[in-house]
Each structure stands twice: as C-alpha cells, then as structure tokens.
Amino acid sequence: MRADGRRFDQIRELKIIPDFLDHPAGSVLISFGRTKVLCTATIEYGVPGFRRDSGGGWLTAEYSMLPASTHERSGREVNRGRQGGRTLEIQRLIGRSLRAVVNLDSLGERTIILDCDVLQADGGTRTASVCGAFVALGLALLQLKPMMADDWKPLRSRLAAISVGMVAGEVELDLNYLEDSCADVDMNVVMTSAGELVEIQGTAEARPFSREQMSAMLDVAEKGVKEILACSETEIFQGRLDSLIE
Numbered sequence: 001m002r003a004d005g006r007r008f009d010q011i012r013e014l015k016i017i018p019d020f021l022d023h024p025a026g027s028v029l030i031s032f033g034r035t036k037v038l039c040t041a042t043i044e045y046g047v048p049g050f051r052r053d054s055g056g057g058w059l060t061a062e063y064s065m066l067p068a069s070t071h072e073r074s075g076r077e078v079n080r081g082r083q084g085g086r087t088l089e090i091q092r093l094i095g096r097s098l099r100a101v102v103n104l105d106s107l108g109e110r111t112i113i114l115d116c117d118v119l120q121a122d123g124g125t126r127t128a129s130v131c132g133a134f135v136a137l138g139l140a141l142l143q144l145k146p147m148m149a150d151d152w153k154p155l156r157s158r159l160a161a162i163s164v165g166m167v168a169g170e171v172e173l174d175l176n177y178l179e180d181s182c183a184d185v186d187m188n189v190v191m192t193s194a195g196e197l198v199e200i201q202g203t204a205e206a207r208p209f210s211r212e213q214m215s216a217m218l219d220v221a222e223k224g225v226k227e228i229l230a231c232s233e234t235e236i237f238q239g240r241l242d243s244l245i246e
Contacts, residue, residue, distance in 0.1 A: 002172065002179070004033075009220050011162065011174040011227055016132075018139060018236050026139030028236075030132035033176060034122035039132030041140035042113045057107025059137075061094035061114040063087055063129055069121045090126045091116075093199065097130050097159060097190045098137060100198045103246070106154045112140060123163070123177040127188050130161035135232050138241050145244065153246045158193035158233075162224035164217045166209060171216050173224045185209045189221040193229050 002008065012033030021027040026041035047058045064087065067073045077083050094116060102112075114137060116129035141154055148154075163175045166185040180186055187202035202214065233241070 004176065008170055009173050009223055011224050012176065014228065014231050016135060016232055016235055018135065024136070024140070025143045026136040026141075028132050028135045028139070029119075030128055030135065032124055032128050032174060034120055035124050035128050035176075036118070036120040037125060037128045037132050038117045038119055039129060039136040040115045041133070041136040042115070043140055043144060044111045044113065045109065047109050047111050051104075052109070054105075055109065056105035057110040057112070058104060059095065059099050059102055059107075059112045059114070061091045061098065061116065061133060063091035063094060063116045063118075063126075065118040065121060065125070069118045090129065093126060093188075093190075093201075094129055094133050097161065097198050098133055100190075101134075101155055101157045101159045101192060102137070103154050103156060106148075106152060110144075112137065121177070123175050123180045127161035127163050127190075130159070130190055131228055131232075134159045135236055138232075138237060138244070141244050142240055153244060155241070155245045156192075157196070157245065158229050158241070159190065159198065160193075160225045160228040160232075161188060161190040162221050162228065163188050164221045164224070166213060166217070171213075171220050173220050185213070185217070187214075187217055187221070189218065189225070191222060191225045193226075195222055 015031045017029040020029040024040035025043045028039050030037050051058050114133040118125045164173050164187050165175050165183040167179050167183050184206045190198040
C-alpha cells in the first residue's frame with residue numbers, strides 16, 4: 001500500500017464535472033485526487049495561415065497554472081513577458097495528443113482551442129489536462145454535430161493519459177507530487193482506447209531502467225487509461241460519443 005492507501009496500480013479518486021462553465025462549447029472540471037484542472041474547448045471560425053483554403057480545420061491548446069495552484073505562489077507568466085519552457089512543452093503535448101485522434105479535415109475551416117488551467121497541483125497536471133481536454137473536446141463536437149452531415153465522424157478514437165513510475169523498485173500508477181519527486185523513473189503515457197500509443201515521456205531520475213520495467217509500466221498505464229475512459233463514458237458521454245467516432 002502507498003502512503004495515501006492506494007494499491008500500486010490504482011489511480012487517485014477521479015471526478016469529472018461537465019459543463020462547468022456556461023460560455024465555451026465544452027467545459028469540464030477534472031480532478032485526480034488533489035490535482036484539479038479546468039479544461040474548456042472553444043470553436044472559432046477561421047484557421048491559421050498554413051491551413052487556409054485547405055477546407056480543413058485546426059486544433060491547438062494552451063496550458064497555465066494559477067499563481068496559487070502550488071504551496072508557494074508562482075507569478076503569472078504574462079507578467080514576465082513570456083511563457084516558460086515547461087508551459088510551452090505541456091501545451092504542445094496537449095495539442096499533439098488531441099490532434100492525433102481528430103480528423104482535422106472534417107472540421108471545415110474552424111479552429112478548436114483547448115484551454116487547460118491548473119487550479120491546484122499535486123502531480124500529474126499534464127496528464128489530467130489531456131484527459132480533461134479530451135472530454136471538453138467531445139462535448140464541443142457534440143454541440144457542433146447538428147450543423148454537420150449525418151455521417152460526420154470527426155474522431156478516430158477516444159483518448160486519455162496517465163502518469164506511471166518506479167518508486168522504491170515498485171511500479172506505481174498516477175503519481176502524486178511526493179511520489180513523483182522521489183521516483184526512480186517518471187513516465188507520462190498518452191494512449192487511445194484501442195491501446196495505441198500516442199506519446200510516451202519517460203525519464204530515469206536515478207538510474208537507467210530496463211525494457212522489462214518499461215513494459216511493466218506501460219501495462220499498468222494501459223489499465224489506468226481504460227479506467228479513465230470508462231469513467232468518462234459512464235458519467236459524461238453515455239454512448240453519445242460513439243456517433244462521432246470513425
């Protein structure tokens with residue numbers, strides 16, 4: 001058992017509150033334990049220059065942490081005049097992950113903007129952001145569906161992400177901050193509902209890890225992804241998303 005009483009292969013308590021805000025096409029407050037992220041999806045007409053006149057759309061993401069999301073207040077990046085490297089890396093991860101499962105050509109010349117704002121951080125903010133962004137995206141696409149053809153299929157698959165690592169020689173799923181800070185290996189896994197890998201970010205913090213250990217971590221991560229997707233399907237989509245998937 002871990003310090004918080006979880007099994008090694010157990011995710012933190014997952015809560016997903018849809019339609020948390022009134023104005024975006026899709027919004028969700030998602031929490032993994034004490035990590036809480038507000039994710040919204042906004043649909044705008046028009047696309048970036050490199051997609052203009054293509055007939056297709058675009059999807060992009062932005063990520064930020066509120067100043068009071070951690071134990072010590074962190075200043076707003078806008079006041080520093082630029083975004084930090086970590087922020088840029090995470091929002092690119094979110095955008096890449098979601099584009100992997102969206103048929104951009106089916107959107108018409110529309111841009112979907114996913115905003116992920118960390119309200120409280122206790123580890124796993126980037127993976128929580130990917131999960132929340134996918135739910136917000138799904139809600140937005142369902143709003144858009146009545147304007148599209150009956151056979152409109154903008155999604156290729158469902159998607160979720162989870163952290164996993166090696167802590168004191170054991171594989172642990174969904175690391176909180178304390179576990180992450182002392183992990184021998186820290187890995188973030190983005191995966192589809194079919195078990196296909198979209199992205200793996202894995203780092204040995206103390207010593208190299210073996211291919212066998214990596215396989216063990218991926219197996220546990222896949223279990224976590226399936227649980228997250230089952231939760232969102234049961235509590236949020238209730239079969240409605242099936243009509244949007246190829």
